[in-house]
Amino acid sequence: MIRESYKVLDRLRLPHGLYLASTSDHYRYVWLRDSVYMSLPYLDKADGTFEKAFHRILDLLTDYEWKLDLIVGQKPVYEWEYLHARYSSSDVREIHSEPWGHVQHDMIGAILFGIGTGESKGRQVIRSVKDLELVGKLIRYLERIEYWRDPDNGMWEEGRELHSSSIGACVAGLDAVQRLVQVPQRLIDLGREALRTLYPRESESKPADLAQLSLVYPYRLLTGERGEAIVRQVEEQLLRERGVIRYSGDSYYSVLEEEHGRGHDQAFYKGSEAEWTFGLPWLALCWLELGDRNKAMDYVRQTERAMVEPGVLPELFFAGTAEPNPNTPLGWSSAMYILAAEALERAQAGANAGD
Incomplete structure (x- = not known):
């Protein structure tokens, strides 16, 4: 199996290293979140597969560095102004043919988490000073949008709310890259406080949500009794x-x-x-x-x-x-x-x- x-x-892996979500005609796109999760089985393997996925994500960030710079300078107003979540499969470019819920802070957190965790496992994700600069801009991106209180579309790309799974992904991502670049501790503390306020809910409208499992794995933010309470809540209700x-x-x-x-x-x-x-x-x-x-x-x-x-x-x-x-x-x-x-x-x- x-x-x-x-x-x-x-x-599903494309020549550039990222992944199609599915072979289905509906899903023949690259979602950055999916690619992060689909790369995790290769985290402990020294075959270059994990690195290739993140190198392509970093190249994507280079292509859209102008957008990162704009967001760092001024918080976006419209959803399309945020870093996009879904891209064309061949050339990994933004898709503008239809509106999409691109305000997905957990995606940014997942990318940072993958970069930091990969480096800690001996994967050579960071290739250059330029890559480190991009990591720094993602951190400033999260600071500018105030991820701990900015409603986002969440893991399921739906209505904008404060989602504990999105806040948690950002906390874990910021924590994971601390060994690579400077991360203001207050950015992590603000996220942890927001998580405590939302606990045990996913959001105002959702008392329980499958996305909350990410707080236990892979992000390991909720452990012991608090983690078990979330898992049992998902089991009992979902x-x-x-x-x-x-x-x-x-x-x-x-x-x-x-x-x-x-x-x-x-x-x-x-x-x-x-x-x-x-x-x-x-x-x-x-x-x-x-x-x-x-x-x-x-x-x-x-x-x-x-x-x-x-x-x-x-x-x-x-x-x-x-x-x-x-x-x-x-x-x-x-x-x-x-x-x-x-x-x-x-x-x-x-x-x-x-x-």
Whole structure:
């Protein structure tokens, strides 16, 4: 299953090092967040795959350095003015054919987290002084937009709110690059205080959200009882048979949305929300962080049962069914499965060695 999952990532990796989100016609774009998560299985591998992804992200930042400079000088007003989240697959350029929720602070945090974590693991992500300058501009970008109190579109690219998952990604990213460049401590402290204020909610409108798992893994901001409380909250409110719904009332690929179209009140969708497959290995990773290998193993096995063929996970299943949506395979799901399965193997090997 792990080997076949790597083959999925190989098929989605583009020559420049970033990833298609899926082979689906709807998802034949490069999302920076997806590329960060899809690169994580290569973090401990010295084959250059991890570095290549981040080198292309840094080259992208060079291409749009003028935009970084504008934002550092003045906070954006319109969504398109922010650093974009989605790009064309071939030349990695902004797409202006349709409006998009580009205010995604967690994407910036994820990039910084990947750069800093990669360097700490011996990956040569930073190639030059210029790369370090770009990291510094991302830090000033987060400072200028006041990420700790600037509503963003969040991980799901929807309505603008203060999202704990976005604030947490920025905190973790800023912390990760402290060993590379100077980061004002107040920027991290302001984010941590905002997280404490929101806890245990994701946002004003969402008491529980799948995106909150990122605060436990990979960002490790919530540990012990606080981390376990978030994981159990997701399990109790959002876990389903073949995946995890993103939040209560989610209309994306809702059964009712398919039948009646968009535009209904969110309460209309409760019980019909789509089940996202990467929620299962994400829960496994969180339980490994919290020290429960048995729960992690259960979720890894549940992920394998959700595969439509070895290594292939769809983005989601329609509520209560075995019918996947067209975005199959979803690279992010395959990456999370690899991370969970390999981490579980290491944990079991360590436990056996200690016996």
